[in-house]
Amino acid sequence: MRHGIIGFRGFGNGMDEMEKNGIDPGVITFNTVLDGFYKNKRFNEAEKIWTLMEKKKVIPNVRSYNSRLRGLAEINQVVEGEKLFEEMRKRGVNPDTHSHNAMITGYAKDGNLELAKSWYAKLRENGCRPDLATFSLLIPLACDKDDPGFAYDLCKKCIDLKLNVFMITIQRVVDMVVVRSMIKEAEELVELGQNCSFRYRLAMRNKVKTRVIKENVNPVWNEELSLALYDPTLPITLSVYDKDTFTADDKMGDAKIDIKPYLDAINMGLEGLPDGVKVDRIQPNRDNYLSDESCILWENGKMTQNMLLRLQHVECGEVEIQIELINAQGRRGGLYI
Numbered sequence: 001m002r003h004g005i006i007g008f009r010g011f012g013n014g015m016d017e018m019e020k021n022g023i024d025p026g027v028i029t030f031n032t033v034l035d036g037f038y039k040n041k042r043f044n045e046a047e048k049i050w051t052l053m054e055k056k057k058v059i060p061n062v063r064s065y066n067s068r069l070r071g072l073a074e075i076n077q078v079v080e081g082e083k084l085f086e087e088m089r090k091r092g093v094n095p096d097t098h099s100h101n102a103m104i105t106g107y108a109k110d111g112n113l114e115l116a117k118s119w120y121a122k123l124r125e126n127g128c129r130p131d132l133a134t135f136s137l138l139i140p141l142a143c144d145k146d147d148p149g150f151a152y153d154l155c156k157k158c159i160d161l162k163l164n165v166f167m168i169t170i171q172r173v174v175d176m177v178v179v180r181s182m183i184k185e186a187e188e189l190v191e192l193g194q195n196c197s198f199r200y201r202l203a204m205r206n207k208v209k210t211r212v213i214k215e216n217v218n219p220v221w222n223e224e225l226s227l228a229l230y231d232p233t234l235p236i237t238l239s240v241y242d243k244d245t246f247t248a249d250d251k252m253g254d255a256k257i258d259i260k261p262y263l264d265a266i267n268m269g270l271e272g273l274p275d276g277v278k279v280d281r282i283q284p285n286r287d288n289y290l291s292d293e294s295c296i297l298w299e300n301g302k303m304t305q306n307m308l309l310r311l312q313h314v315e316c317g318e319v320e321i322q323i324e325l326i327n328a329q330g331r332r333g334g335l336y337i
Contacts, residue, residue, distance in 0.1 A: 038071035073106035113145040253311030
């Protein structure tokens, strides 16, 4: 006996003994042994059980197929798994949630998000309900493959179904959608988590990042990122990194964005000004990181501030940004930078 599971020969002898005593082993007996062999990664012996089932004219049921599908997924034979999936349907065995999860497992192990997503779609199309295992597989994969929209949808569905995924997994999605400036989606997940039966204590950790500009010493990002403001009195830290593939990214400098003058201008209530009016001018000093005069402008019905920031902790370097306050009357503010 190994790992508490008998070998194939021992099982065969046991079967013969059962038949001598007038006991006809059925599919439940075979399924129990199949589960044991596959879980203990004894695939060759498990496959012999299939042959023995055919010999004994024992018809496999959905649990039998699921054991085999999980075994194939474990050894990354997803193509064989797809063939087996089709075989069970042709034989009139309806795949269940566990059948689809086995296929999702195979593609998740392979890091193939698109095919894992297609099997998630098939699961729902076939009238099966995703379970905790489904979401525990797909949410981390969506995060690993940087698909915030899919990860967000999965979290909403998971919470709606009252499935208790680890809080750290949901928090990872909140962090990712914040980084991708999906502030409304992040707020919704935090609120859903607070109001669901599991009372997830989620938080919007304020951090966003741009895309990587490759092979350019003077990169131009030209991106809009939104950042939720929880304490407008605090400056925003901007950091620049040199992206490394195999080692930690090298920090190339940082600066503080002082938003107080801009918020003071907003609070003056100057709506209705002619376009192009310079509401205020902020001069560089040793505290504000500015390299040049910064103007707060009223243009196209909104207030913006352009800044040329001097990077610190580096020999030289500047970053040009523009800030604009949005959703000023809402529960949380945000900046487009």
